[in-house]
Amino acid sequence: MPFLDNSLHLARVWLAIVRVSIIREMEFRANFILGLVRQIAWLGIFILMIKTVFANTTSLAGWGQNEVLIILSLSRIIEGFLNTVFSRNVAEVPQMIQAGTFDFILTKPMPAQLYASFRRFKVDSLANVVAGIVLLIYALTQLPTLPSISSLLIFMLVSLLGIAVFYSLLIIVVSLAFLLERFEGFYAFTNMFSEPLTVPFDIFPRGPRLILTYLLPLAFVVFVPAQALTHRLQGWQVIVSIVITSIFLLLAHLAWRSGIRRYSSASS
């Protein structure tokens, strides 16, 4: 089966990428450790922020302190995972387009979108995942009732869908770089996408909330999985997740294709 062979081949390439990336990272050990410490410090700052919020109020748009901690921990886990696997690779694409080094991506014997996204495995972002898991376990045990097995399964499904949505959004936006030629602002975009993830979307007014659910569906990345863990998710939302994910994966594919067709290789 050509499809299966192809996938196996890509999986082998990716494993090789992971190995090389870890070796590279270990060459700069001080930098690596400073990076880990920084992620823990960020988590500390966010916890301070939540503690300060709840020193002034008892609920944030209907979410209690431990439930907000669940959102925070999920945002750390998912963001850490995304950064490790692809976000930071995609963030480097605009620079390569501007400098013309994107040529080297195109000449690799691998689909350009996949290679551009999964070129390096940024192992130093994993601290976020580990710290997030610790916080998640703590916050879950503080809840009056633990989530059931079925809600855990649904949580995993919507998390995977959320990651696919985030990937699509990044690809769609980065494709703009082919059009704009200089797109340093993309770096800010990756921050922009991860910034709202740490809060319950219920605090946004109706208009922005609808936009963040259907047009720029960041709600599916962290908020919907958090709803699944806190008995808030309704059946129809799972179906909406699946539909939105399919639409955005397709849009991402189209955007990238039309972008690459405009690529003119700046320097050569």
Added chain:
Amino acid sequence: MHKILRVLGLKWSENLEYRGDIILWTIADALVPIVALTIWYTVSLSSKQGFPPQEILTYYIFAIFVRAITTAWGGYFLAGEILKGEIVKYLVRPLSVFWIHAAENITVKVLRLILPLVVLGLILWLKPHFFWPTVYDPRTIAFFAISTILAAILLFIFDMVSAMLAFWLEDVMQIREYQSMLYEIASGTLIPLAFLPHFAQKLFNFLPFKYTLSTPLEILLGRLSPFEIWQQLGIQLIWITVCTTAITVLWKKGLKIYAVPGQ
């Protein structure tokens, strides 16, 4: 002066070419304060202590503008240029590298701010009940403007100081990540400083970040007495002096030990 004007003109046309990028960057930059605004606005609606919603709204809307006016990125590029050995090209030019980065900083900001300032002016004029009343007091506005300009100078120079570390440290980019983390918390963006526990407030008084954002905003909201306003402006000036001295010393020392292989 003539040289500086010439560089300003060049940077203007260079940046005008990429206005799409600049608009997107502006929107993305405003997002941290916008998210913080929604959090603290929600809090202020439900709690009687702390600040009234109107004051929080004013704080953050102006925070977006003060951040846009003060933001500095020259240090990031300068650090990169030092690490890669590219600063040699500036050493033979008639104008110091700092002025070139300053020119870039100013032209980009003018481009960025034209539209948002018009929008802000319209809202201020049409919807006065949105804002905390001190926003309309001319004396307050004057002090706010002075403090914001000092804040912009301070952040630009401080950002350059941290870039000088690239002469000695290879991990300077990682250190700069710490710098931006400290900026978000100690400037009063994520949490207005008045909400913080007492020890944290005291601690942040000794860092420069507070004087790049919180100080102008506190002046604008009328939270400071006339004496405290002068005191804060004084601290801003002291920080500017300290950082300028640091740049001069570090730049000289750095160039002495600097080696660019192969150029």
